[in-house]
Each structure stands twice: as structure tokens, then as C-alpha cells.
Amino acid sequence: MSSKIKLGILGGGGDSLIGVLHRVASSMFDRFELVGGVFNANLDESISFAEDIGLATHRIYKDLDTLIKEELALPQEERMQVVSILTPNFLHFPMAKQLLENGFHVICEKPLTTTYREAKILEETLKTSKTVFAVTYTYTGYPMVRQMKEMIAAGEIGNVQKVDVQYYQGWINDIIHDKEKRNTTWRLDPEKSGISCCVADIGTHAFGMIEFVSGLEIKEVLADLNYLYKDNRMDIDGTILLRFSQYVKGVIRTSQIATGEENNFTVSIYGDKAGLKWEQENPNYLYLLEDGQPMRVLKPGHSYNSKLSLDGTKLPPGHPEGIFDSMGNIYKGVAKAINKQDYHPGEFPTMKDGIRGMNFIEKAVESHQNGNVWTKIDN
Numbered sequence: 135m136s137s138k139i140k141l142g143i144l145g146g147g148g149d150s151l152i153g154v155l156h157r158v159a160s161s162m163f164d165r166f167e168l169v170g171g172v173f174n175a176n177l178d179e180s181i182s183f184a185e186d187i188g189l190a191t192h193r194i195y196k197d198l199d200t201l202i203k204e205e206l207a208l209p210q211e212e213r214m215q216v217v218s219i220l221t222p223n224f225l226h227f228p229m230a231k232q233l234l235e236n237g238f239h240v241i242c243e244k245p246l247t248t249t250y251r252e253a254k255i256l257e258e259t260l261k262t263s264k265t266v267f268a269v270t271y272t273y274t275g276y277p278m279v280r281q282m283k284e285m286i287a288a289g290e291i292g293n294v295q296k297v298d299v300q301y302y303q304g305w306i307n308d309i310i311h312d313k314e315k316r317n318t319t320w321r322l323d324p325e326k327s328g329i330s331c332c333v334a335d336i337g338t339h340a341f342g343m344i345e346f347v348s349g350l351e352i353k354e355v356l357a358d359l360n361y362l363y364k365d366n367r368m369d370i371d372g373t374i375l376l377r378f379s380q381y382v383k384g385v386i387r388t389s390q391i392a393t394g395e396e397n398n399f400t401v402s403i404y405g406d407k408a409g410l411k412w413e414q415e416n417p418n419y420l421y422l423l424e425d426g427q428p429m430r431v432l433k434p435g436h437s438y439n440s441k442l443s444l445d446g447t448k449l450p451p452g453h454p455e456g457i458f459d460s461m462g463n464i465y466k467g468v469a470k471a472i473n474k475q476d477y478h479p480g481e482f483p484t485m486k487d488g489i490r491g492m493n494f495i496e497k498a499v500e501s502h503q504n505g506n507v508w509t510k511i512d513n
């Protein structure tokens with residue numbers, strides 16, 4: 135029998151956006167073997183999808199209750215060890231909780247839950263289950279993002295004094311300007327998505343990224359969100375001012391109505407010695423900016439990169455690393471944790487990152503609703 139970690143997937147069916155990213159990423163370093171799951175709410179569709187991807191169908195279940203019951207009945211060495219949750223947001227909490235209570239490791243898509251309260255309950259559940267829990271803030275796995283983190287930690291840009299992160303997309307234009315579509319998509323339905331669309335979907339990536347690369351915690355936010363239509367209940371654009379301390383400040387600019395933008399996620403961190411800038415659509419370049427000096431461009435795979443960055447590079451310099459590689463690195467880190475091997479804490483985002491993300495979403499919406507006022511993030 136294969137000694138690979140046995141993986142199950144919830145959601146991520148043929149009709150989904152994110153499923154393929156997780157399947158490819160999980161297979162990238164030969165550490166996981168996909169054995170089954172619940173790909174869709176409809177069993178026939180799940181089975182048909184499993185057949186499409188050449189997966190045996192005897193471990194495709196009708197729902198999570200059945201998956202847990204049947205898997206726990208298998209001998210330990212055959213059992214699913216880790217389950218990835220790739221469903222719409224409202225299912226993350228009940229599914230993750232049930233999996234943790236039954237001893238499974240969990241890889242959960244962001245946002246972690248639909249409320250901060252649920253996230254705190256999950257934290258307690260994890261304490262007793264003592265399993266591995268990862269939240270897929272996908273972009274933290276890129277080699278040059280890891281390099282940015284390590285350079286800032288080593289003091290190469292000096293003390294951080296300004297942060298500017300932009301996450302612009304335009305895809306919701308198609309939905310938001312059509313009354314019927316904006317009232318039927320799950321992403322704009324608070325029951326399925328939570329209290330926010332844009333801040334929860336991509337603002338939370340920006341928040342997690344800033345704390346990941348800078349090593350700093352955001353203490354307060356002031357948000358100005360846009361809903362565009364009276365009958366739309368969820369933000370689809372926002373500008374959020376950030377305070378780390380009295381003298382360290384920044385901004386998250388995030389939008390799903392930035393017409394023509396695709397996935398323009400740009401992270402700029404300025405210290406008192408130098409600045410670092412990274413762009414998701416050109417992820418192999420990390421720009422080092424210094425007053426009065428020509429800009430330098432760092433690239434993956436070179437020996438000048440940190441150990442953490444190099445661990446996320448598979449081929450020699452000149453072979454571009456993309457989004458699949460970034461998620462692959464996160465899965466690799468999770469595999470090390472499950473196998474009880476040494477790993478760098480930056481190899482995958484954790485429950486704590488997921489909880490802070492949820493707190494950020496609620497505080498940004500609260501700040502906006504209270505008239506754009508400074509609102510504290512919990513410690």
C-alpha cells in the first residue's frame with residue numbers, strides 16, 4: 135500500500151473554480167494521494183466527476199456524515215488522514231468542526247468561516263483534536279513572497295514605515311450590474327458568503343499577506359466600502375486604512391469592480407533603508423528599491439535567496455514558478471507537519487491566520503457601518 139498521505143476533498147467538483155488548483159498542488163511533491171471525498175452536493179455529479187479524473191468511485195460519498203462514518207470504519211493505514219474543504223464559505227465551519235472532532239487533519243479554504251465567533255470555536259476544537267490545520271492563503275507559498283518575508287525579518291529594508299497593498303479584480307462587473315444575477319450568486323448572499331464579499335474574498339488575502347511578509351500585526355482599521363446598488367447586501371470594493379502603531383501605517387485597496395483588472399495583487403512594503411515590491415501577475419520578480427540606487431530584481435532559485443524561498447523552488451533559475459507551485463508549497467509544508475518532520479512556520483498559514491482574517495473582515499465592515507471610524511482588531 136502507498137505510504138503517501140491519504141487525502142479527501144469536499145467541494146472542488148468539475149463546476150468549481152478552485153478544485154483543480156488543490157488537486158494539482160497536492161500531487162506536486164508526491165506526498166499526497168487523493169482517495170475520495172464529496173466533490174458536489176449531488177452524489178451522481180460527484181461520481182461522474184471522479185470518473186472524469188480517473189479516481190475509483192468507492193470512496194466518493196453522498197455527504198460528510200457518510201464520509202466520516204465509512205472512513206473511520208476502515209483500518210487505520212487505509213483511512214483518509216487529511217481533508218481539504220473547498221466548498222462555499224458557509225460550509226467551512228460545520229465541515230471543519232466535524233472533521234477535527236473526528237481526528238482528521240484539515241486544509242481549509244479562506245475565509246476560514248463566515249463569522250469571527252465560529253472561528254474562535256474552531257480554535258477551541260483544534261486544541262482538543264491536536265491535528266494539523268492549514269488555511270490556504272495561497273499566495274504566501276510563492277518563492278519570492280517567502281523571500282520578501284525573510285529579507286524583512288533579517289532587517290534588509292530597515293524598520294517598516296509604510297505598507298501599500300492593492301488587490302484589484304474586475305470579474306464581478308458581469309454580475310453586479312445585472313439585478314437577477316446579483317441576487318442569485320452565492321458570493322453576494324450573506325447566508326452563504328458571510329457579511330462581506332470583497333473584503334472577505336480578497337481583502338483577507340491582502341491582510342494575511344501583510345502580516346505574513348512584514349511580521350507585524352495590524353492593530354486598527356478604518357474602512358470605506360462600496361456596495362454600488364441599494365439591493366446589494368455585500369461590499370464589492372473598499373479602501374481600508376491600517377495602523378500598526380502610531381508611526382507605522384498603511385492601506386489596503388481592494389476591488390472586484392476595477393474594470394479590466396484580472397488578479398492584480400501588488401504588495402509594497404517600505405522600510406527606512408529600502409522597499410520591497412511584489413506583483414502576483416509577475417510572481418517571479420521581487421523588486422528591491424533604494425533611494426538613489428538603480429532598482430534590483432531578485433528571482434527564484436538563486437543561491438542569494440533564503441532557505442525558505444529555495445525550499446519552494448523546484449527547478450534551476452529561469453523556470454517560472456506560478457500559482458500551482460505556490461499552493462504546492464503550502465501542501466508540502468502541511469505534509470511535513472503531518473509526517474512530524476521539521477518545517478519553517480512560514481510554510482503554511484494556520485488557524486491563527488484564519489482567525490485574524492475573520493476578525494479583520496468583521497472589523498472592516500463594522501468600521502464602515504459606524505461611519506468610517508477607527509476600529510480595533512482583537513489581539
Ligand SMILES: NC(=O)c1ccc[n+]([C@@H]2O[C@H](COP(=O)([O-])OP(=O)(O)OC[C@H]3O[C@@H](n4cnc5c(N)ncnc54)[C@H](O)[C@@H]3O)[C@@H](O)[C@H]2O)c1
Pocket residue numbers: 144145146147148149150151152153172173174175220221222223225243244245270271272335
Ligand atoms: N485561495 C484562493 O486564492 C481562492 C480562490 C478562489 C476561491 N477560494 C475559496 O474556495 C472556496 C470555493 O470557491 P470556488 O470559487 O471554487 O467556488 P465554486 O462555487 O466555484 O465551487 C464550489 C464547489 O463546492 C461544491 N459544493 C457545494 N455544496 C457542497 C456540499 N454540500 N458538499 C460538497 N460540495 C459542495 C460545488 O458543487 C462546487 O464544486 C471559497 O471558500 C472561496 O473563498 C479561494
